Each structure stands twice: as structure tokens, then as C-alpha cells.
Amino acid sequence: MELKFILEAVLFSAQKPLSPAELRDVLADAAEQAEDETAKAFKKVRLDDLNAALEQLAREHNDAKRSYRLVCVAGSWQFVSQPDYAPWLKALVGEKMRPARLSQPALETLAIIAYRQPLTRAEIEQIRGVSVDGVMQTLLERGLIEQVGRAEVVGHPMTYGTTPLFLEYFGLRNLAGLPAADELRRIPAQKPESLLTVEPGLATAPPEQLTLDAAKDGIAGGPEQKPQAESRKSETGGQKTAPDVALGDEAVRTS
Template sequence: MLTPLEQTIEALLFAADNALKITDLHQLLEDTSAEAIRAAIQSLNRHYADHAFSIVEVGEGYRLMTKPAFSEWVAKLYTQVKNVRLSPAALETLAIIAYKQPISRAEIAHIRGVDSSGVIRKLLELNLIEIQGKSDDVGRPLLYGTTPKFLEHFGLRDLAELPSVDELEELLREEPTTGEKLRLGSLFVAPAGKDTTP
């Protein structure tokens, strides 16, 4: 039997379009402490043990998500589950930034072998990357890195959960069309493409 607090948190996470931070829930629930909210989330996940979904920490917040065991069936229901659809050029550029950050525009262009200004601008607009400072190199070029929305988009808690290059090579050999999370590292096992469409 869920407590009123647990029911409220469940409803908020169910209705939210994006991950909710503890601070977001604290503001909405007003008199409820952050510790009580975390305890309620843990209790809900225990309650969900035999359910097809759970509360998952992604980026800086929490989302109510289908468990990985059911991803195949959900994929059959929704052919396009991502709100943000990324072209191969955008995925390639995003992969470079994710693994090499902080990285400058010139370094990205050198790795891809093509100017990436348009793709970088699109990724900035989508809030998947951000400017994280300036390099000490001549001209002080801007440095780019990924955002919390990037983590949320790919279902990662933090950057440490990015697959290693070896893992990516193995996964891509076994199942090259698994989806964006695997395609994110495709440039490490194949030559960079020349498509500049963001």
C-alpha cells in the first residue's frame, strides 16, 4: 500500500515530460524534505520490483521508465520513441564531444574531416551540448561538452556509464542497428562520414 507521499511522487514522475530533480520535487511538495523524497523513491522502487517499470536516475533527475527487459516490446509499439531525432552527422559529432570533452570546434572538424559548425549549432539548440569554457590555445577557442539533457536522452546516470571503445566495437559487431546509444560510438569502428546535415 503506497503512502500519500509515494502516490504523489509517482503521479508527478508519470506526468512529467522530463526527468525531475530532487529540488524540483521538493519545490512541488513544499513541506517535504529531500531526505523524505529520496526515501519515498526507494520505497516506490521496492514496490515496483515485480512491475515492468521503475524510477531511474538519469542525469541530475529521476524518471519513471520501462525496465530494459521490456524494451524490445516497447520498440515494437513505438518506432520513434525519441523526441529528438539525430542525423548520422549529429550523432557522430555528439560522440566525439562525449568522449573527447572538453573539445574545440577545430578539433572536432579535424577528427570528422569536415566543418561541423552547423551540426554544433544544432546540438547547442537541442541543449545536448554546451560551452564549457575556453582553451588556452592561440585565439582562446570555445570548448564544448555534453549537458545533463544528453545523459537523460541516452539514459545515462553520468559519463562514467558511457560504453568503452572496446565495448562499443563488440556491441556494434553483434548488433549494429540497436539504436542511438550504440550508434553514439560508431565513429570509433568506422571511417567518419561526410554528411553535414544536423
């Protein structure tokens, strides 16, 4: 019996997505409980062999062009239906209430965290150029970001990163699946020497410390020029926004 078919049967019957480690535990438990020598043969399957079997199984399902496929989202594997069959599945299960779409400021803040994590709230505000208190609260409530530690600066403010739900929300296997955004990663975020507030979770850098030097590569106007930031009203006040940064052939506004 082939490993890939055992994994196929387990995933087909599972009530939730399963990670490779969880699948290996299922194989080990089956070997302990079963008297069949076939089951015992898969007691100590290596993760590399298990992942290879999953990848092969996924390719075979894709090549077969069936109504369902095997995918890995947020590090866990599951069978899902093809998007083409959505109208009939909606008629079967009914329309479900979907969460409200993220606003543009929320998406921009989430992108900064995804590419630059872990980040403090002050560093995020430095890159965006506006206050992000309301946006951060929304992302935390939606479970897309979480507190992942504390920064090694005065006051030890909280740092933030994305969650497994973020990967599931955008259909990503892991963070390596994010689209290339080298320019966003190169925007310098200077850690403040001191903080205005005493409470670490609400720490914000003084305005004079929120300096944003545009990355030399990819900035419109050439490497010797610095783009001028246009003063615009933020969603929470009258702060200035960050400059436009050229990502590839198009200029993307980071605020």
C-alpha cells in the same frame, strides 16, 4: 511511515522528473507547513539516505514486473511505462511528431563531444578530420550540446559539452552511463598554438596543425604501426578523414 513510500507518492503526483535535491526540498517544505509530527521527522533527510530509498524503490518496482517502472534519467527520477505497452499508449494519446533522426556525421560528432568534453570546434575537427560547422549548428539547435566555457589557448575559443537533454535523449542517468570507449578517449587532440580566425567562436586551427597520431593501444596493425588515412570527401568539402580506430574487435570509422 517509510521514506520510500513518501517519495513514491511525490513522484507519482509530480508533473515533471524530480532530482534528489528537489525531492529533499519537498520534504523540507512539507515539514515546515504541516503540523503532523510524521512530516517533521523528514525535514532533514540526508541525500545519501534519499538516494538509497530511491534505488530500493526502483528495484522493488522492477521485481514486481508491473506495467510501469521508476527510472533516473539525466539525474532526475520519474515513473515511466514499460516499452511493451507502447502500442496501447500510442492509441490513447495519438502519434506525436518526433524530431528527425540525427545523421551519421552528427552522431559521430556528438560521440566525440560526449566522451572528450569539453572540446573546441578545432579539436573536434582534428579528431574527425572534416569540417563540422553544419553538424555543430544542428546539435546546438537540437539542444544536445552547449557552450560550456573557453579554452586556455590563443584566442580563447569556445568549448562545447553535452546538455541534460542529451542524457534524456539517450536514456542515460549521467555521463558515467556511456558505453566504454577507451580508444576514443585516448586519441590525442593537440591544442593549436595559433588560430586562423579572430572571432573565438569560429576559431579553426591551420591545416598543418591538425595532426592526428593514432593511439598506440587498439590500433589495427599492432602498436608499432600507424594506420593510413584514406582520403574521402567530407560532407562539406574535399578534406581528408581521420583513420579507422579499432574499438574492441571491430574497426569503427571516426569520420
